[in-house]
């Protein structure tokens with residue numbers, strides 16, 4: 001579903017930048033190699049292997065005592081809106097998955113054990129600059145993790161900001177396998193009394209495979225009128241206003257929309273006092289929903305978008321597409 005659109009956004013940025021860096025690095029290394037090996041002018045251009053270590057600009061170098069997370073991927077039953085128990089896939093029985101919170105400059109290791117029965121898995125670190133073999137995209141960056149197997153994701157944290165992770169296999173993301181990934185910077189200028197992640201997602205009462213098959217089979221149909229305002233009126237301390245189900249721009253009728261895994265009937269809340277500054281790290285972790293985020297009539301100062309600090313801008317609501325991340329301070 002829209003996870004693909006989201007991924008192409010996140011990854012293409014990384015790829016293009018990496019490609020640029022790689023090109024420069026390779027040229028420099030080739031020039032140095034020519035001088036060192038031949039003691040004269042740069043070596044003649046010859047056939048170059050499709051891949052050599054010189055092409056790797058950020059090689060994987062294990063370090064002792066990395067920050068470690070243990071992820072156990074399991075099949076489970078989830079009923080986040082209290083309306084229907086559905087098959088889910090979770091990390092450590094947690095929905096959403098455990099929050100990863102690290103510091104810029106650290107080395108991170110995540111041991112991912114696949115305890116699913118008969119299904120592979122893989123975890124993609126959305127928006128993170130990781131070595132190719134750690135990117136978690138099955139059959140592109142590495143093989144999927146087979147049932148009963150463990151994969152060790154390990155990489156240096158070379159950036160800061162709010163990101164997220166999700167399964168990159170089948171519809172595991174839609175049914176629960178996603179979580180927040182926060183990287184704290186060394187000299188963060190934003191001071192806040194509260195710092196909270198808000199993961200927005202959509203929830204089905206049917207199998208996503210079935211929905212996807214329907215979408216593909218009815219592609220010639222006329223798109224229903226969009227009801228874009230899926231969410232509005234998130235209230236500090238008072239939970240969020242009801243978010244009605246409906247068909248969005250992506251033609252999927254979702255019965256529930258969730259905020260940190262909770263439906264409006266039993267909402268996630270954040271208690272805050274008047275005058276406090278609250279940092280909300282908002283991630284659209286939905287498979288196929290655009291969210292309009294507002295906090296009653298509170299002004300929201302957007303400080304970061306997709307992990308990057310931006311010229312702060314004050315808004316009263318903002319539309320968040322799939323896989324987008326914004327940081328607000330209010």
Ligand SMILES: [Cu+2]
Nearest residue numbers: 006007126323
């Ligand atoms: Cu992604």
